[in-house]
Amino acid sequence: MNPVLVDVWRGEWVESQHRGSLAVVDADGALVLALGDIERPVYPRSAVKALQALPLVASGAAARFGLSDAELAQACASHSGEPAHVATSAGLLAKLGLDADALECGAHWPRAETQIAAMGARGETPTALHNNCSGKHAGFVCLGCVLAGEQDRRAFLRGYVEPEHPVMREVTAALAAATATDLSRAPVGTDGCSIPTYGIPLRQLALGFARFGTGQGLSADHADAARRLRQAVAAEPFHVAGTNRLDTVLMQQLGERLFCKVGAEGVYCAALPERGWGLAIKMDDGNTARAVEVVLAACVQALLRLSETEHALLQRHSELAQRNWNGRLVGRLAATPALRGALGSLA
Amino acid sequence: MNPVLVDVWRGEWVESQHRGSLAVVDADGALVLALGDIERPVYPRSAVKALQALPLVASGAAARFGLSDAELAQACASHSGEPAHVATSAGLLAKLGLDADALECGAHWPRAETQIAAMGARGETPTALHNNCSGKHAGFVCLGCVLAGEQDRRAFLRGYVEPEHPVMREVTAALAAATATDLSRAPVGTDGCSIPTYGIPLRQLALGFARFGTGQGLSADHADAARRLRQAVAAEPFHVAGTNRLDTVLMQQLGERLFCKVGAEGVYCAALPERGWGLAIKMDDGNTARAVEVVLAACVQALLRLSETEHALLQRHSELAQRNWNGRLVGRLAATPALRGALGSLA
Numbered sequence: 001m002n003p004v005l006v007d008v009w010r011g012e013w014v015e016s017q018h019r020g021s022l023a024v025v026d027a028d029g030a031l032v033l034a035l036g037d038i039e040r041p042v043y044p045r046s047a048v049k050a051l052q053a054l055p056l057v058a059s060g061a062a063a064r065f066g067l068s069d070a071e072l073a074q075a076c077a078s079h080s081g082e083p084a085h086v087a088t089s090a091g092l093l094a095k096l097g098l099d100a101d102a103l104e105c106g107a108h109w110p111r112a113e114t115q116i117a118a119m120g121a122r123g124e125t126p127t128a129l130h131n132n133c134s135g136k137h138a139g140f141v142c143l144g145c146v147l148a149g150e151q152d153r154r155a156f157l158r159g160y161v162e163p164e165h166p167v168m169r170e171v172t173a174a175l176a177a178a179t180a181t182d183l184s185r186a187p188v189g190t191d192g193c194s195i196p197t198y199g200i201p202l203r204q205l206a207l208g209f210a211r212f213g214t215g216q217g218l219s220a221d222h223a224d225a226a227r228r229l230r231q232a233v234a235a236e237p238f239h240v241a242g243t244n245r246l247d248t249v250l251m252q253q254l255g256e257r258l259f260c261k262v263g264a265e266g267v268y269c270a271a272l273p274e275r276g277w278g279l280a281i282k283m284d285d286g287n288t289a290r291a292v293e294v295v296l297a298a299c300v301q302a303l304l305r306l307s308e309t310e311h312a313l314l315q316r317h318s319e320l321a322q323r324n325w326n327g328r329l330v331g332r333l334a335a336t337p338a339l340r341g342a343l344g345s346l347a
Numbered sequence: 348m349n350p351v352l353v354d355v356w357r358g359e360w361v362e363s364q365h366r367g368s369l370a371v372v373d374a375d376g377a378l379v380l381a382l383g384d385i386e387r388p389v390y391p392r393s394a395v396k397a398l399q400a401l402p403l404v405a406s407g408a409a410a411r412f413g414l415s416d417a418e419l420a421q422a423c424a425s426h427s428g429e430p431a432h433v434a435t436s437a438g439l440l441a442k443l444g445l446d447a448d449a450l451e452c453g454a455h456w457p458r459a460e461t462q463i464a465a466m467g468a469r470g471e472t473p474t475a476l477h478n479n480c481s482g483k484h485a486g487f488v489c490l491g492c493v494l495a496g497e498q499d500r501r502a503f504l505r506g507y508v509e510p511e512h513p514v515m516r517e518v519t520a521a522l523a524a525a526t527a528t529d530l531s532r533a534p535v536g537t538d539g540c541s542i543p544t545y546g547i548p549l550r551q552l553a554l555g556f557a558r559f560g561t562g563q564g565l566s567a568d569h570a571d572a573a574r575r576l577r578q579a580v581a582a583e584p585f586h587v588a589g590t591n592r593l594d595t596v597l598m599q600q601l602g603e604r605l606f607c608k609v610g611a612e613g614v615y616c617a618a619l620p621e622r623g624w625g626l627a628i629k630m631d632d633g634n635t636a637r638a639v640e641v642v643l644a645a646c647v648q649a650l651l652r653l654s655e656t657e658h659a660l661l662q663r664h665s666e667l668a669q670r671n672w673n674g675r676l677v678g679r680l681a682a683t684p685a686l687r688g689a690l691g692s693l694a
Contacts, residue, residue: 001348008612008633011536013546015390016612016633019366043362106672113456113463120467131672189357190677199360265355265363285632286355286363325453325478330537 002036002284005339006291010322010331018291020266020283022299022339024346025206026276027216029180034203035342041187041199042282047263049136050076050229051208054174054218056139057225061146065095072232073239074135075142078262080242081110081130088239089134096145098153103128104161105137105193111242133193135239140167140195161194168195175200178218179208192264202280205269209278213259213271230259230271246293246317250300253313257304260296264288268296272303279303290333294318298335302343349383349631352686353638357669357678365638367613367630369646369686371693372553373623374563376527381550382689388534388546389629394610396483397423397576398555401521401565403486404572408493412442419579420586421482422489425609427589428457428477435586436481443492449501450475451508452484452540458589480540482586487514487542508541515542522547525565526555539611549627552616556625560606560618577606577618593640593664597647600660604651607643611635615643619650626650637680641665645682649690 001019008016021036031038053075056062062072071092079085093099107126109116119126128134140160144167148156160167176183179200187199200208210216213230215223233240237251240261247260260270266283279299283291297317306314322331348366355363368383378385400422403409409419418439426432440446454473456463466473475481487507491514495503507514523530526547534546547555557563560577562570580587584598587608594607607617613630626646630638644664653661669678 010390010544010612011534013388013390013534013536015536016631018632041360043357043360104673106674108672109460109464116460116463117456117467117472120464121470123468125464187358187360189360189362190671190675192671192677194671194673194675197357265357284363285365285634285638287632287634291632324537324539324541325455326451326541327453328537328541330539 003338004336005035005283006294007334007336008331009334015331018283018285018287020281020291020295021202022279022281022295023202023206024277024279024303025203025210027207027210027214027278029207031203032277033342033346035339038202041201042205042267043187043189043197043199043265044205044267044269044280045191045197045263045265046078046133047261047267047269047280048175048205048208049078050212050233050259050261051175051178052136052171053139053229054178054222054225055170056143057228058221059143059146059170061143062228064146065142067092067142069232069235070239071135071138072229073236075139076229076233076261077135077240078132079135079239080112080115080245081126081132082112082115082242085135085239085242086129089129089138092135092138092142096142096153098141100128102141102154102157103131103134103137104159105131105133107131131193137193140171143167143170163188163196172196172198174222175208177222178211179204202282205280206278209259209269209271209280210276211278213273213278214276230256230273233259246296249313253310254304258300260300262288262292266292268292270296270299275303277303290320294320294333294335295339298339299343302340302347350685351683352382352630353641354681354683355678356681362678365630365632365634367628367638367642368549369626369628369642370549370553371624371626371650372550372557374554374557374561374625376554378550379624380689380693382686385549388548389552389614390534390536390544390546390612391552391614391616391627392538392544392610392612393425393480394608394614394616394627395522395552395555396425397559397580397606397608398522398525399483399518400486400576401525401569401572402517403490404575405568406490406493406517408490409575411493412489414439414489416579416582417586418482418485419576420583422486423576423580423608424482424587425479426482426586427459427462427592428473428479429459429462429589432482432586432589433476436476436485439482439485439489443489443500445488445500447475449488449504450478450481450484451506452478452480454478478540484540487518490514490517510535510543519543519545521569522555524569525558526551549629552627553625556606556616556618556627557623558625560620560625561623577603577620580606593643596660600657601651605647607647609635609639613639615639617643617646622650624650637667641667641680641682642686645686646690649687649694
């Protein structure tokens with residue numbers, strides 16, 4: 001039974017609770033902290049986009065097509081579908097002589113209601129470019145343009161989301177290597193954007209991000225790629241998420257001291273390079289909208305040495321005020337004392 | 348520790364799980380079924396709107412102002428903010444000589460992205476009429492117009508969301524009577540729409556809905572009001588929720604055989620008049636978006652004698668297919684064998 005990591009208070013009463021598990025691991029694979037079950041395979045979903053982007057850089061594709069920091073950050077992103085995100089994915093595809101038709105991620109509306117209303121006002125409907133994964137998919141397509149060699153790009157790329165396509169084999173191999181996991185034996189599902197998602201224990205996901213943050217344990221070209229991706233995201237954190245999104249807010253503040261990435265169904269992965277640690281979180285109930293963010297914020301707050309400003313920012317997100325439609329303060333989400341206590345021992 | 352009631356499958360792997368508790372009670376208060384903790388107070392949130400609407404009818408206010416079935420259904424509703432919902436709340440207020448300015452629920456965008464985009468295309472921004480609670484609040488205001496007597500309506504109504512206002516005292520008294528709970532000793536929080544929400548054990552909430560469905564245990568005027576509200580919702584189920592919403596879909600199919608109402612933070616309450624039972628559900632993690640609906644559907648499927656068509660409808664909602672942005676079948680939400688087994692004993 002995994003412990004309660006987040007209490008949802010309304011007034012002076014705990015209204016709901018979120019259970020979950022958490023692993024902190026160093027780049028040698030030594031376990032620093034475990035809460036709950038860290039051995040059961042977990043689908044990491046979008047939390048491993050940065051590991052899946054390693055071949056984009058290591059293959060030389062990113063350099064060959066002159067990818068910008070924003071484009072690389074967006075290859076690691078679950079973006080909000082804001083106009084700058086749409087333009088960035090479109091721009092990357094244009095460098096390849098391609099357009100949105102090359103993307104196999106499907107379409108959905110942007111995240112924010114104001115953005116949806118603005119699209120309505122412009123008479124627009126969502127395309128694959130608005131999909132939160134469009135940057136990742138544009139990156140897959142870019143990798144595919146190199147793997148295609150002399151073949152026709154469009155023909156080669158078709159079906160790139162399938163597990164056996166050369167693009168996805170490269171991507172999966174990078175994920176397997178970083179996490180030191182045999183994915184041929186792992187549970188497998190289909191992600192929201194149609195690529196495979198493999199079940200990987202939190203312990204191995206945390207190892208993958210310890211390696212991503214330090215380069216230790218990665219091949220030399222993947223270590224270089226990891227450094228390039230971390231630099232790109234730190235330079236353009238808006239492109240990894242969007243306005244008022246936690247990944248963006250935290251990396252705007254902390255730069256390369258932190259790499260963090262949320263995933264669907266209550267997953268978070270992060271690298272803390274200065275400590276040499278990676279961490280991975282999974283909420284039992286799959287709550288990405290609020291619970292896992294509180295846990296991630298509590299982790300960063302406890303595990304990095306922060307300025308007063310930074311500490312206050314993390315405190316706001318690890319004990320998150322809840323306001324109603326009239327702006328009244330009605331409650332809070334709070335990292336539990338059990339979580340705070342366990343993290344405190346590592347401060 | 349409450350049991351797992353819903354498994355979230357992706358491929359052939361359980362990706363997430365939802366725990367919760369459930370009470371089924373008859374109109375005499377006898378416990379029919381308990382799963383998990385049914386004694387801990389739970390904020391019922393919007394799941395008790397129908398009980399809160401009893402004074403609207405019992406006071407004579409609904410008759411005096413000639414409220415329609417749609418307006419009464421909407422007084423019990425968490426609607427989707429579709430144009431017909433907005434028009435219905437506005438129409439009720441117009442009967443009182445009032446408009447949206449009388450509502451103290453706050454504003455938010457409609458539920459569906461297509462509705463938000465359509466508002467954007469029309470250059471509209473959300474008002475209190477779009478708030479999912481606007482019908483309930485219009486009902487409170489209507490009740491207030493009777494309670495005001497000779498006083499100025501607008502002045503009397505001001506602050507009607509506060510616990511000590513005469514309107515809210517009537518509403519709270521109806522809730523306390525139906526659930527046989529002393530709310531002066533209950534935990535209290537502020538709901539999304541700014542009215543108080545009181546912590547009530549699931550056992551007592553289920554009792555309230557057994558009474559609501561049968562009239563037994565209610566005062567004569569509240570029993571009449573309950574019958575009127577059930578008829579109105581069965582006649583106009585679109586107005587209690589909206590397009591493709593579970594409450595609407597189920598009551599469109601089952602009419603007065605079922606009254607059910609979802610609430611925030613993973614709450615559901617329902618009345619099954621032909622069995623004489625009420626039921627109340629709370630998901631530990633507060634998941635309203637998916638988990639509690641699966642549990643409610645499994646309950647209705649097991650506890651009512653259904654036609655083949657009806658059974659198939661409930662089966663679709665108690666084992667709910669999950670599709671991704673490309674429309675691919677990627678998984679399912681499923682009532683757990685433990686839940687099915689416990690309900691099966693009552694079939």
